[in-house]
Amino acid sequence: MANFVLVAGARLGAWAWDDVVPQLRAAGHGVYPLTLSGLADKQGLPAGQQTHVQDIVDEVVRRDLHEVVLVGHSYAGVPVGQAAGRIGDRLQRVVFVDSSVPADGVPFSAVFPDGGVGLKTTLGENGGFWPVAPAAHFDGHGLTAEQIGRIVAGATPHPGATLTEPAELVRRLAELPATYILCVLGGAEPSEDVAALLVSEHWRRAELETGHWPMFSQPDELARLLLGEVGQ
Template structure:
């Protein structure tokens, strides 16, 4: 039996993992969907004081309060940043960290640092300052999300659920840099790439071979990799398949990034 801690991406709450958690429990595992401060049923706690470190504390609190000692921590999209920060804090409670169609976190970098060019980050910050009281970063309309993070395979009902339940993201969670001690590097890792969102094992290999330090670091840790033939939101578009991949990852299966090819 494996205990999975499921950290959602931006604008989402623990509700996003409903179907995946059911699949994992049906397979005999434990599932702990996390709702980060200011989102989901905790949206009443949102405010300018909420930053990335708040969300790191949220994940640590789940690991500690549930007394988990060999958890598989899954971070989807933005969720990999608080997931990584938490695992760095309590590595002894974690058996594996799973990057689900996400950026590769780096010490001293914020989500916006990793996701967009500096000019785009300034535009987002300026828009939120003018329209979001300086801290509310609303989820884009669903019909615009597809251009940012592919919705392939997501049903009309789930698109409506995204629009209905998605909450404004406190901007501090995207601008506060992640701080790591390096303890997370001792924890085995897995990457799950959603191919219809433009991510793949081949692309990760290319970045590794080009000398990208983030991907070279993952390879040095012996990261295992999987692909899902779906868009960026597999918890909605392919929950059963995602659950099977998470179970396989927990067992240590998956492809490995090859050593850097020279010449």
């Protein structure tokens, strides 16, 4: 039995995995969708980048989980990738779902074309938070109007320090047993940093014919891919 710890991307909480969890549990696995500090049901908690990393590590340790499959979507790939290196032999695999990946000393904001300059302006104008995206932001990603409505209604502003503070790697990502799931409607090829990691013998690539939020647009297909990573 594996233990899946599921972490959704920016502005989202544990609720984002509601359509994926039943299939994983039905297959006999432990499933622990996690809300990071400052988001969803944990709004109001102060959070920086290392807070989010510690949220994930603490969940694994508190529940005494082993054979852990850490799953990080979008922004969450950054703290998940760091946490994967900190849980030692508890880790079975880390799965990046159309996500960013951490680089030592580099913040998530660095992935923006302008290096995060515009993001910092936005944070300053919104009390230090990244505001909820409008419905139009989700167009072209294989989502129905109902699914977009769920995302927008459930999203909460994202604590800005988690986006601008640097990652701190204690283990090289290329050494981790990892899978990268590319959602091809968001781009047919992975980013350069992900492509460089995929040459590692420890990494493999999978694809979904959908957009950037597969837990909403293709939850059954995403669950099947995750089960495939543990041999089911």
